[in-house]
Amino acid sequence: MSNMKIIFNHKFNFFQPKSIAQMCRLGSNADGGYVLPNFILENCDSLLTLGLGENWSFEIDLINKKKLNKIIIYDHTVGFGKFVKRVIDSILRRLLFIKCKRGGVIDRIKILHSYNSLVQNLFVIHHRIKIDTTTNQSKSISFNDAFKDFQNLNPIVKIDIEGGEWTVIDQIISKAEFINCLIMEIHVFNDWSDWHIEKLKLLFDKMIIVHLHPNNYSTLDIHGIPKGLEITLIHNRYSSQINGLRYKLPLELLDFPCNRCIQEYKIVFDDSTEFTRIE
Secondary structure (H helix, E strand, O other), X not given: OOEEEEEOOHHHHHHOOEEEOOEEEEOXXXXXXXXXXXXXXXXXXXXXXXXXXXXXXXXXXXXXXXXXXXXXXXXXXXXHHHHHHHXXXXXXXXXXXXXXXXXXXXXXXXXXXXXXXXXXXXXXXXXXOEEEOOOEOOOXXXXXXXXXXXXXXXXXXXXXXXXXXXXHHHHHHHOHHHOOXXXXXXXXXXXXXXXXXXXXXXXXXXXXXXXXXXXXXXXXXXXXXXXXXXXXXXXXXXXXXXXXXXXEEOOOOOOOOOOOOOOOEEEEOOOOOEEEEEO
């Protein structure tokens, strides 16, 4: 098995995470799971989720490990009605002998039941509203307005809105001093540009990056950098918890491929800062 080495040049050195001794993983051992410091669980009291999709294993794990005062979710693409419709559709397709395996019906019923269990939690509110730059009645809400309920709390903010993070990145940066921990999957659809880099540098100046994980569903851009990256940042007040720099990623027993069917990306930070894909 040969390795394809790609230079992670000085332009991208700012991605190198700081090292924290005790880290944990919340969520599934695939796409939907995220790595964060243990002490964040002790110091958080709320969760703001932007982008739920069909994988809320992170939210479930967090609820099971920590009693939170408030959990607010924004995702206009999913909801109880949609999951009910999918169950009905799969049952009808099976009754009409259209291609739909029994297991597919059961899986959709499980998703519906799991979602219902999540939103039935007294502390969980799901708004079917899109995150955008401005608030437009019931159609969209800005990050600034979504964050108002968390201004005086110690929240974890989880963002996975498939590229929509860039539309509100300035608002995220403006609220960084009030965010206890930020977990964000970032996507670029073409290549990493100077604009993307400058925005992230502004964010990283206000928070501490403590984890980086490439999403191996994504391809590499012209610089050899994955177009999808999962990052974990913590508030600057935790700077005393840092014990150096992280030189090798992924972390054993904590990181797992988002796509289990293909090889994981491997990052090694050194003087030349190399990025390696296992082939």
